[in-house]
Amino acid sequence: MRTxxxxxxxxxxxxxxxxxxxxxxxxxxYEVAYCSVHPxxxxxxxxxxxxxxxxxxxxxKWGVLRTALGILWVLLKERPAVVLSTGAAPGGLxxxxxxxxxxxxxxxxxxxxxxxxxxxxxKAGRYADLWLTQWPELAADGGPEYSGSVL
Amino acid sequence: MxxxxxxxxGPFDRLVRAVDxxxxxxxxxxxxxxxxxxxxxxxxxxxxxxxxxxxxERLLREADCIxxxxxxxxxxxxxxxxxxVLIMPRRAALGEQRNEHQLAxxxxxxxxxxxQVAADEHELPAKLDVLxxxxxxxxxxxxxxxxxxxxxxxxxxxxxxxxxx
Numbered sequence: 001m002r003t004x005x006x007x008x009x010x011x012x013x014x015x016x017x018x019x020x021x022x023x024x025x026x027x028x029x030y031e032v033a034y035c036s037v038h039p040x041x042x043x044x045x046x047x048x049x050x051x052x053x054x055x056x057x058x059x060x061k062w063g064v065l066r067t068a069l070g071i072l073w074v075l076l077k078e079r080p081a082v083v084l085s086t087g088a089a090p091g092g093l094x095x096x097x098x099x100x101x102x103x104x105x106x107x108x109x110x111x112x113x114x115x116x117x118x119x120x121x122x123k124a125g126r127y128a129d130l131w132l133t134q135w136p137e138l139a140a141d142g143g144p145e146y147s148g149s150v151l
Numbered sequence: 152m153x154x155x156x157x158x159x160x161g162p163f164d165r166l167v168r169a170v171d172x173x174x175x176x177x178x179x180x181x182x183x184x185x186x187x188x189x190x191x192x193x194x195x196x197x198x199x200x201x202x203x204x205x206x207x208e209r210l211l212r213e214a215d216c217i218x219x220x221x222x223x224x225x226x227x228x229x230x231x232x233x234x235x236v237l238i239m240p241r242r243a244a245l246g247e248q249r250n251e252h253q254l255a256x257x258x259x260x261x262x263x264x265x266x267q268v269a270a271d272e273h274e275l276p277a278k279l280d281v282l283x284x285x286x287x288x289x290x291x292x293x294x295x296x297x298x299x300x301x302x303x304x305x306x307x308x309x310x311x312x313x314x315x316x
């Protein structure tokens with residue numbers, strides 16, 4: 001068991017961030033740093049560092065590259081033992097790099113995906129040590145597990 | 152005040168036009184709308200393409216009710232604040248988003264009965280008439296379900312040791 005490590009919690013804007021904020025009780029008692037796409041979110045996580053990366057989606061290759069470099073920089077600076085994300089693209093990239101750097105990873109697919117997993121979720125699941133969906137119907141062997149939701 | 156929001160994934164004129172038409176017929180109501188980058192200029196409500204998160208949060212708190220696209224961020228914030236909310240899903244078939252997940256979200260939340268849903272712009276005016284009559288709804292807690300929190304704490308405990316403090 002690794003003890004005393006840090007958690008990096010990653011979410012892009014809007015619903016992904018709101019869902020991450022609802023997971024905060026799970027992080028109490030651990031050192032946490034956050035990573036998102038709007039500097040204004042710092043106000044919602046007093047006492048914690050908030051790193052801001054470029055927001056992107058799969059439509060823009062250059063945008064994804066910029067986000068990826070930003071995420072990698074944050075991971076090298078923070079050296080988290082656990083990376084947790086509620087999506088979307090920045091979280092998927094964070095899990096991909098975190099896994100390579102030896103961190104444990106958690107992916108919580110957005111509650112907005114009630115019928116199919118998100119695209120980033122399907123990819124990120126492969127890099128997740130704990131892969132969760134918020135809809136019991138989407139739980140599957142070799143896929144995500146259901147264990148409650150942000151509601 | 153009624154807060155109208157289309158979120159940050161681009162304009163949603165079908166919603167904004169329908170609400171603006173309703174607003175024109177209800178001059179006694181004050182509406183503030185966040186409409187994304189669009190050429191459409193609402194005639195009967197205050198509007199801005201985007202609002203910074205702090206101003207947006209303040210408007211959410213001030214609003215009597217909320218009309219929005221079926222985005223999870225707005226739905227969760229509205230429920231946390233106990234505000235009545237009416238959602239209308241963006242449709243991928245109309246180029247309003249990348250897949251039909253808002254349709255699924257709207258259906259699930261309609262079934263849960265915690266939000267009002269207008270399937271499209273034709274249903275919206277009548278649903279808005281009902282929404283403005285509705286008082287505040289019960290607030291949800293600002294935490295995820297105990298089951299999810301417990302699962303995450305179990306995982307963190309296993310890999311980081313017990314929490315401090």
